[in-house]
Amino acid sequence: MIRPLLTSLAILLASCAPVPDAGPGSSGVAGSGGEVSRNMPISSSLPPMRTFPVRAAAPPTRSNAQMAEDFLDLAFKLESGRNLPILTRYEGPITLRLAGDVPPTMATDLSGLLARLRNEAGIPISLTSDANASIIVEAVPRADLSAAVPRAACFVVPRIQGWQDFLANRRSAALDWATLNVRQQASIFIPADAAPQEIRNCLHEELAQALGPLNDLFRLTDSTFNDDDIHAVLTGFDMLMLRAFYAPELRSGMSRAEVAARLPALLARLNPAGQRVPVAATPAIPRDWQRLVETSLASAASPGERRRSAAAAVNQARALGLGPAQQGFAWYALGRLELGRDRGRALTAFQNAALLFAAAPDTRLHEAHVSLQLAAFALSDGDAEEVLALTGPAIEVATRAENAALLATLMLFRAEALRLLGRDAQADALVVDSLGWARYGYGADGIVRARQREIEGLRPDVSG
Template sequence: MRRILVPVCLMLSACMPAAPTETATRAAQFGESTMPPMKTFAVPRPSLPQQSNSDIARDFLDLTFMLESGRRLPYFSRFEGPVSVHVTGTPPANLRLDLNRLLSRLRNEAGLDIHLTNAAEANITIEAVSRAEIRRNLPQAACFVVPNISKLSEYRKARRTGRTDWAQVKERKRLAIFLPSDAAPQEVRDCLHEELAQALGPLNDLYRLPDSVFNDDNVHTVLTGFDMMILRLYYAPELRAGMTRSEVAARLPALLARINPAGQNLSPRHDGNTPRSWVLAIQTALGPGTGPAERRRAAEQALQIARTMGWKDHRMAFSHYAMGRLTQRLDDGVAQEHFIAADHYYSLTPNTALHRAYVASQLAAYALAQGRGEDALTLASRHLGTAERYENAALLSTLMLLRAEALELLGRSREAMTVRLDSLGWARYGFGADWAVHAKLREVAALNPVNGPS
C-alpha cells in the first residue's frame, strides 16, 4: 500500500487573514486562457548512494525479508527473466510519459530487463481506476500492488485468500498495480514509482533510511540513487528467487564489492532500529482516522520515544516536524519552534536536503505571515534547486509562490508577477486541475499581511 503519511506543502491555517477576499485577485489573474502549459521534469539527476556497504547489506536484508506490518518473510522473491509491463483501465494523459521515463531509469540505473507490452498477459499490469474504486477496496490507500492477479475485479475475489499473501510468494510471475486515474499528475507519478518499486523489489519500509522511497515518511516519492542500488542488488545474477535470508546474506558482501566498490571504504553509521511503538505513534499522529487531540498525544509520544532513544537523526527531526504540523492551529509560536528543531536535526543527517526543503516551506510561510519579507524570500529561494532536483513540482511551485509573495511584500511587484507566472506550470503538474492551482494561489497569498489583517 502506498504511504499514508503525507508531508504535503500545507500552509499555516492559524495565520490565515480574516478577510481572504483580497487574495482572490491572485487567482483571478490567471484564467483558463492565460494559465501556462504544464511543466514536466526532463533529465533525472539522482545522487549516488553514500552509505557503506555494510549498512546497505543490513538495509537490504531488513527491506527484503520483512513486511511493513513486521511480519517476517521466509523467502527472497523476485521475477526471473525479462519483466513485461502492460497498462490498462483509463490511464491519465501523463502516465505513459512518466512510465516510459521510469522504465528507462530502471534499465539504465538498476540494470533491469523491463519493457512495455501491448499484450494483456504481462508480468505487471498497471490498471488506472478512479480514486473511489481504490478506496472501496482499501479505504486508506492512494494506490496499491497485489501479487498473483491482473485486475481489480480479481482482487475482490482473492483478497481474503492465500493467493494474495506475499509471504507465500517465492518467484514473482504476475501482479497488478492499481493507480488513481483522476488524481494530480504528480500523485499518479509518485504512486507509479513507489508501487512499481515494490512490485519489483522490497516489500518493507524503514524509517531509518533518509534517502529512499522505502520509508513511510513519504518525503521521497521518486526513486533515488539508493533505491536503484537496492533494485540492482535484487536482480543481480548471484541471487535467485526462493533463497533464504542466510543464503542472501552470505552473498551480499562480494556482490556489494562488485556493484558498489566506493562503499567498501566508507565507515558504517550503525543507525539503530526503529521501535514499533514510535512507528505506531507516528502513524496515529499523521495517518487518517483519529481526532486532533489523539493525534497530538501520539505526536508527543513519538517525540518522547525519540528523545529516549537518544536520536539525533532524521527520525528526531520528523518527530518535531509532526509536532509542528499538529500544533499550528493551537499555538503557532510553539509550532514554529518545532519546525526550527526539525531543521536542526535534519542538518545533522546526510541526504536530507529534500526534508529541509519541506521544513523551509513551513518556516517561510511563518516569516511571510509575520511580515518578515527578507527572511521569507531567503528561505523560499534557498531550496528551489532541491525541489527541482528531486522532481517535486508541488513543493517547487509552493516555494515559488512563497517567494513571489515575499517579493510582493518587499515592494518588488514586477519580479513577483514573473515568479508567480513561472510557478503555475509546475503547480499544474503538482496539484492538477486549474481549481486546485487557484486554491494554492489563494492559500499562499492569504499569508501575506498586505492582503488583509492576520
C-alpha cells in the same frame, strides 16, 4: 488575522508536505475549488504544465556494510513486521501493461521510469499489450479505490490480473506476499483522477515494491522505502537495492543467510565507492516508536490522539537517543498537527525540526519541507528577507527531488516576499513559472488557483 490565515493555510501546507496516512501506498493531495488570484490577470487558462526531464539519480553515499543490512531488512520483512522466509523476484524478462482510463502524464512518466529501471537498476522490463503481462498497472477512479481499500491511495498485489480480478479475490490468501516462491504476476492500482505528481509518485513506489523490497524502514533518509514519504522519486539508494535484487548472484528461493553471504562481494561489485565509506552508527528504531509515529500520521485517529502520539514520539526519540533524522521527523509531524491550533507550539516544533535536519546527512529534502512551513510563518509576520532566505535553498532541493508541488509552493511564497519588497515584476515572473509546476503538482486548475490565493492571503497588507 494571523491565526485564522494560518488555520486556512494548514490544509495547503498539509497537501504539500508528505506526511501520509498510516496505510499502504498512502499519498494524497488535498483539493478544493478556487478563485483567480488578486495579482494575476483574470483568465480561463494557466501556463502550460511543466514536467521534469528523465535523469539518473545521484549514487548513494553510505557504506556498503550499512546498505547490506538495509537490503536484508527490506527484502526479508513485510511492512507489518512479518518475516519473509525467502527472497522472491521475477526471473527473466518482465513485461508491463497499462490498463484503464490512463491519463497522458501517466503513460509519459511510466515510460521514463521504465527507462531508469533498465539503465540504473539493470532490470529487463518493457511495455507490452499482452493480456498476460508480468505486471498490470491499471488506472482506477479514486472513488472505486477508496471504496475497496479505504486507507490506500494506490497499492500493489501479487497473483492478480487487473481490477476485476482483485475485487473477486481481495479476501483470498493468494494476495499474501509471504506465500510466494517466485514472482510471476502482480497488479498495481493507481487513481486515474489524481494530480499528475501523485500518479507519478504511485508509479515509483508501487512498481519498486512489485519488483523488489516489500518493506519500509524509518531509518532510511535517502529512499522511497520509508514510511515518511519524503522521497517520492526513486533515489540512487533505491536503484542500488533493485540492481542488487536482480543481480545474477541472487535468485528466488534464497534464504536470508544465503543472501547475506553474497551481499558483501555483490555490493562491492555494484558500488565500489561504498567500500571506502566508514560505517556510521545506526541506532535501532524500536517498534513502539514507529507505532507512535504511525498513529500521529493516521487520518483515522482523532486529532487529540494524533497530537499525543506525535508528542510522545518526540519525547521517546530524545530519550532513546535516536538519530537527528528520526527526532526531526517527530518534531515535524507534531508541528503540522499543531498548525491552526497553537501557533507557538507549531513554530517551535518546526524550528526544532529544522535544526535537527540541518545536522543530519541525507536530509536536505526533509529540511526543505520544514522551510516551507517556516516560510508561512515568516510571510504572515511580514518578514520578506526571511522568506527569501528560507525558500532559495529549498527551491534548489525541491527541483533536484522532482517535487513539483513543493517547488511551486515555495516559489509562490517567494513571489509574495518579493511583493513585500516592491519587486512586483520579479514576483509576476516567478508566479507564472510556479503555476506551470503547480499544474503538475496539484492537478486541477481550480486547486492551483486556490493554492495561489491562500498563499497570497498570508501576505500582510502594508498599503497605507
